[in-house]
Amino acid sequence: MKHTFTKFHEKSMEDRKAAVFAFSQLNEEAKSLYCNSEYDQLSDQLVENAIGVMEIPLGVAVNFVINDIERVIPMATEESSVIAAASHGAKLARSLGGFHAQVDGSYMFSQIHIVHVQDPYAAKVKILHHRDELIGLANQEDPILQQLGGGAYDITVRAQEDPSSLVVHLHVDTLDAMGANAANTMAEKIAPRIEEITSGEARLKIISNLADRRIVRVYCEVQHEQLGGADVVDRIVQACDIAKRDPYRAATHNKGIMNGIIPIVLATGNDTRAVEAGLMHMLVKVSTTHH
Structure with missing residues (x-):
């Protein structure tokens, strides 16, 4: 029995769009969101059944000093405050020399x-x-x-x-x-x-995407006063301890970490899923080792 999507991959992008619009019963306003892009042809070459391009805002995090070198960090994300938070954190670390990074290798x-x-x-x-x-x-x-x-x-x-x-x-x-x-x-x-x-x-x-021979280690120093005093620092440490004990808290804790990682991976044209999969199993590996 034929259906709307028979030999869908053989259709032109315009015909695919028309089929999706008809199937979804989109109104004219919704259809207008799928306007043509200069990258339509490229997307049609990169993925199957392409119907368009989804653009993600690209910004830069500033104030970063890494191994004594000033850096501007590209970040692609749809979430507000992430780039601002990264820039603010870098500004705090900057006063005591910025970030110090080491990499195992590639x-x-x-x-x-x-x-x-x-x-x-x-x-x-x-x-x-x-x-x-x-x-x-x-x-x-x-x-x-x-x-x-x-x-x-x-x-x-x-x-x-x-x-x-x-x-x-x-x-x-x-x-x-x-x-x-x-x-x-x-x-x-x-x-x-x-x-x-x-x-x-x-x-x-x-x-294997468990890249445990390709680990980057980064540290920095921040003064208590920059974070609001010793009491605020203690609360931050307590939040980390809670995440170590409670998997429900850990999931959101890790989401915050990935807020800073995935935008850089995406902005530099790398594989976000590979990084996420490797991190997930690295955490399982560490958890198993500690228990």
């Missing part, structure tokens, strides 16, 4: 999950014996990344709870890139060879 894992392995521990030894071969094979997929100083550089293997499976981690230095494309193609490249080595079958061959 290291990501590409995972190859192997199943139907008769002896996982013997298979692990075999894989590590072929370590250099596998790394060289992976780097064939992105020679430019290697020329720039990045690329695959190590392999680790972990046994799983399932006694007939294991997971291979290909360590990749992705430099300034998020690295999904490079890490994924490298995993797909070496998976058949790992199958030969282990006599197992490769299932997942994909990047």
Whole structure:
């Protein structure tokens, strides 16, 4: 039976809009919100079933000094007060030298999950014996990344709870890139060879977004008086302690943290979902470790 959206992806953007308008029974005022944009053609190339572009306000947070360098921070968000709060916080930190940041590096894992392995521990030894071969094979997929100083550089293997499976981690230095494309193609490249080595079958061959080797650590100092005195500072500390104990408070506490993170990720054209997913599982990892 045909319906309004039969072969919807094959329609032009204008025809898709017309189909959506008819289906939703939008009035003329609502339709006018979907006016044509100069980026319609680009959006049609980037996503499926595109009907337009949703614009997000772009602002800049100021007053930031990071590692003794003045910075202007781009932030894309629809929520008021976020950029103002970031700028105010930076102004408070500025008086005592600003922010001091360190980064572990730009290291990501590409995972190859192997199943139907008769002896996982013997298979692990075999894989590590072929370590250099596998790394060289992976780097064939992105020679430019290697020329720039990045690329695959190590392999680790972990046994799983399932006694007939294991997971291979290909360590990749992705430099300034998020690295999904490079890490994924490298995993797909070496998976058949790992199958030969282990006599197992490769299932997942994909990047992990738990970027626990790519952590940025930042600290600053703020005087009590700048925050309203010792009593206000104590209340802030108490609020943090409550969030550690109460998951309902923690969710909103973390939402406030993400208010500052996601606008920067979005403004710089990076993957907001990857950052959110990695943070979520990092919190689970920390919670499990502490309990």
